[in-house]
Amino acid sequence: MAKILIIDDDPDITESMRIILESCRHLVKTAKNGEEGLKEAAAAGYDLVVLDVMMETMSKGFEVARALKSLPANSKTPILLLTAIKGSTGLDFETEAGDKDWLPVDAYLEKPLKPNELLVKVESLLKKK
Amino acid sequence: MNSSLKSSPSLRKSEPAAPAAAPGLAESLFWLIRLRWFAVAGIFGAALVADRALGLDLPYARVRAIAGALGVYNLALRLYLGRAAAAAGPGLLNRLANAQIPLDLLALTALVHFTGGVENPFSYYFVFHMIIASVLLSRRASYLQAGAALLLFLLMAGMEYSGRWAHYCAASAPQLCARADALRLLGACAAFASTLFIAVYMATSIAQRLRLKEAHLRAANEQLREKDRIKSNYVLRVTHDIKEHLAAIQACLDPVLHGVTGEVPPAQRGLIQRSYDRTGKLMTFVKALLEITRIKLSRKMETGDFSLRKTAENAVSHVAERAAARKIRLTWSVGHGVDRLHGSQIYIEETIAGFLANAVKYTPEGGRVDLTIGDAGASVLVRVTDTGMGIPADELPHIFEEFYRARNARAAERTGTGLGLSIAREVAQRHKGRVWAESREGEGSAFYLALPKPAAA
Numbered sequence: 001m002a003k004i005l006i007i008d009d010d011p012d013i014t015e016s017m018r019i020i021l022e023s024c025r026h027l028v029k030t031a032k033n034g035e036e037g038l039k040e041a042a043a044a045g046y047d048l049v050v051l052d053v054m055m056e057t058m059s060k061g062f063e064v065a066r067a068l069k070s071l072p073a074n075s076k077t078p079i080l081l082l083t084a085i086k087g088s089t090g091l092d093f094e095t096e097a098g099d100k101d102w103l104p105v106d107a108y109l110e111k112p113l114k115p116n117e118l119l120v121k122v123e124s125l126l127k128k129k
Numbered sequence: 130m131n132s133s134l135k136s137s138p139s140l141r142k143s144e145p146a147a148p149a150a151a152p153g154l155a156e157s158l159f160w161l162i163r164l165r166w167f168a169v170a171g172i173f174g175a176a177l178v179a180d181r182a183l184g185l186d187l188p189y190a191r192v193r194a195i196a197g198a199l200g201v202y203n204l205a206l207r208l209y210l211g212r213a214a215a216a217a218g219p220g221l222l223n224r225l226a227n228a229q230i231p232l233d234l235l236a237l238t239a240l241v242h243f244t245g246g247v248e249n250p251f252s253y254y255f256v257f258h259m260i261i262a263s264v265l266l267s268r269r270a271s272y273l274q275a276g277a278a279l280l281l282f283l284l285m286a287g288m289e290y291s292g293r294w295a296h297y298c299a300a301s302a303p304q305l306c307a308r309a310d311a312l313r314l315l316g317a318c319a320a321f322a323s324t325l326f327i328a329v330y331m332a333t334s335i336a337q338r339l340r341l342k343e344a345h346l347r348a349a350n351e352q353l354r355e356k357d358r359i360k361s362n363y364v365l366r367v368t369h370d371i372k373e374h375l376a377a378i379q380a381c382l383d384p385v386l387h388g389v390t391g392e393v394p395p396a397q398r399g400l401i402q403r404s405y406d407r408t409g410k411l412m413t414f415v416k417a418l419l420e421i422t423r424i425k426l427s428r429k430m431e432t433g434d435f436s437l438r439k440t441a442e443n444a445v446s447h448v449a450e451r452a453a454a455r456k457i458r459l460t461w462s463v464g465h466g467v468d469r470l471h472g473s474q475i476y477i478e479e480t481i482a483g484f485l486a487n488a489v490k491y492t493p494e495g496g497r498v499d500l501t502i503g504d505a506g507a508s509v510l511v512r513v514t515d516t517g518m519g520i521p522a523d524e525l526p527h528i529f530e531e532f533y534r535a536r537n538a539r540a541a542e543r544t545g546t547g548l549g550l551s552i553a554r555e556v557a558q559r560h561k562g563r564v565w566a567e568s569r570e571g572e573g574s575a576f577y578l579a580l581p582k583p584a585a586a
Binding site for chain 1: 373375376378381390412
C-alpha cells in the first residue's frame with residue numbers, strides 16, 4: 001500500500017485513476033490543479049505523484065513538477081508525468097528531457113491511459129523507491 | 130467573394146501595370162531571346178530564297194551581317210541575363226527589357242532599308258515588336274518604343290526619298306519602285322504610324338486587363354489561404370476539445386471493462402465493449418484530424434538529418450506483427466547511398482508506416498507487401514507495393530484528398546479515417562516532395578513518396 005497523489009484537472013480521468021489505484025489498495029489523494037496539488041504535497045509526504053502535464057498550459061505541468069521536488073516532504077517522491085502530446089508533436093520527453101534539472105520527472109505515460117499500463121508503471125516506480 | 134474583392138482597399142490601390150515588380154519578367158526575356166534565334170534563322174533563310182529563288186538584286190552581305198549582329202547581341206544578352214536573373218533585382222531586368230527592343234528596332238530598320246525600304250512588305254514586322262513591348266513593358270514605355278520605331282521608319286523613308294541613302298529595290302523591275310512617288314510614300318508612312326500606335330494601344334489595353342485580373346486572382350488566392358488558416362484553427366480548437374472528452378470517456382470505461390470495478394455481467398460487458406471500441410475509433414479519427422490540421426498550421430517543421438534505413442526499419446516494425454498475423458510476406462530494402470536524408474524524421478516514418486499499414490490492411494492473406502527505397506536522380510524514392518485489392522481507376526486521382534476513401538476500401542473495412550493519405554501528401558509537400566499511387570483494381574497498388582535529396586550532400 002502506498003500513498004499516491006494525483007494532480008489532474010480532468011475530474012473524470014482523475015476518478016478513473018483513483019478507482020484503478022484504489023483497486024490495488026493504494027491510498028489515493030486527488031487535486032484538481034497545480035496549486036491544490038502543491039498544497040497537498042506541502043502538507044504530507046507521498047510515495048508517488050501522478051501529474052498531468054497539460055493543465056491550462058504545458059509549462060504549468062513542468063512548473064508544478066519542479067515545485068514538487070523543492071518541497072522537503074516530497075523532494076524524493078517520484079513523479080509520473082501524464083502526457084497527451086508525445087505522439088502528435090513528436091516531442092519525446094524521455095530522450096529530450098533526460099536532464100533531471102530541467103524536468104525532474106521519473107517516468108512518463110501517454111494518455112489515454114490503459115489501466116494495466118498505469119499499474120505497471122506505478123508499481124515499478126514504487127519498487128524503485 | 131467578388132464583392133469583397135471589389136471593396137478590398139489593397140486592390141484598389143495596387144497598380145497592376147507595374148512590370149518593375151512583375152513576376153516572370155526574366156522568363157519573358159528568355160522567351161524573347163529564344164524568339165530572336167528564330168528571327169536570325171529566318172533572315173538567313175529569307176535571304177537565301179530571295180537570292181537563289183527570286184533572283185532579287187539586294188546587298189546580301191549586309192543583310193547577313195545584320196542577322197549576324199542580331200545573333201551576336203542575342204548571345205550576349207543570353208549570357209548577361211543568365212547571370213542577372215540569378216543575382217540582380219528587378220531594376221536591372223527592367224533595363225534589359227527596355228534596351229533589347231530598341232536594339233531590335235534598329236536591326237529591323239536596317240534590314241528593311243537594305244531589302245526594299247518603305248515599300249518593303251516586311252516593314253509590318255515592327256508590329257511584333259510593339260506587341261512584345263506591350264506585354265513586357267509599361268504602357269508609357271510601349272508608346273515610347275512605338276515612337277522610336279516610327280522615327281526610325283520616317284528617317285529611313287526621308288533619307289531614301291531625298292536620295293541621301295541608296296534605295297534597294299525589292300521589286301522584279303526597278304520601275305515598280307514606289308520611292309519616287311511622294312503620295313504613295315506618305316500613305317505608306319501614315320499606314321505604318323497608325324498601325325504601330327493602334328497595335329500598342331490594343332496590346333497594352335489587353336495586357337493591362339490581364340495584369341489587373343492576375344492581381345485580383347493573387348489577392349483572392351491569398352484571401353482563400355487566410356480563410357483556410359482560420360478554418361484550420363477552428364478545426365484544431367474543436368477537435369482538441371472533442372479529444373479531451375473522448376479521453377475521459379475512455380478512461381472511465383477502461384477500468385469497468387478490465388474488471389477493476391468488479392465482475393461485469395456478459396450482456397453489459399458486450400455493450401460496454403462496443404462503446405469502448407467506437408470511442409477508440411473516434412479517437413483515432415480525431416487524432417488524425419488533429420495531426421493534419423497541426424501540420425497545415427505549422428509554418429515550420431522540426432527538421433534534421435536522419436537515417437532513412439533506421440526510419441524504414443521503424444516503420445516496418447509498426448506493421449510487422451499485423452502482416453505476420455495475416456500471413457503476408459513483408460520485405461524491405463534501402464538502396465546504396467540514399468540513407469541520409471534531411472527533414473522531419475517522425476513525419477517521414479509515419480508516412481512510410483501509413484503506406485505499409487494500408488498495404489497490409491487491403492491485401493488478402495498470403496499476399497505480399499514490399500518496401501523499397503532507392504535513388505531516383507535528384508530525389509529519393511520510397512515505394513510500397515502490395516498484391517491487394519487495388520484502387521478503382523476512377524478513384525485513383527482522389528485518394529489523397531481529405532476524408533476520401535475508395536469504394537472497395539470502404540466496403541472491405543468500415544473503419545478508416547480517410548485522412549492517412551492526406552497527411553502523407555501534406556508531409557510530402559512540406560518536404561518539397563511528392564506522393565502518388567499507381568494501381569490496378571484486383572491486382573495491387575504501388576504508393577510512392579519522392580523526397581528531394583539533401584542539397585548539401
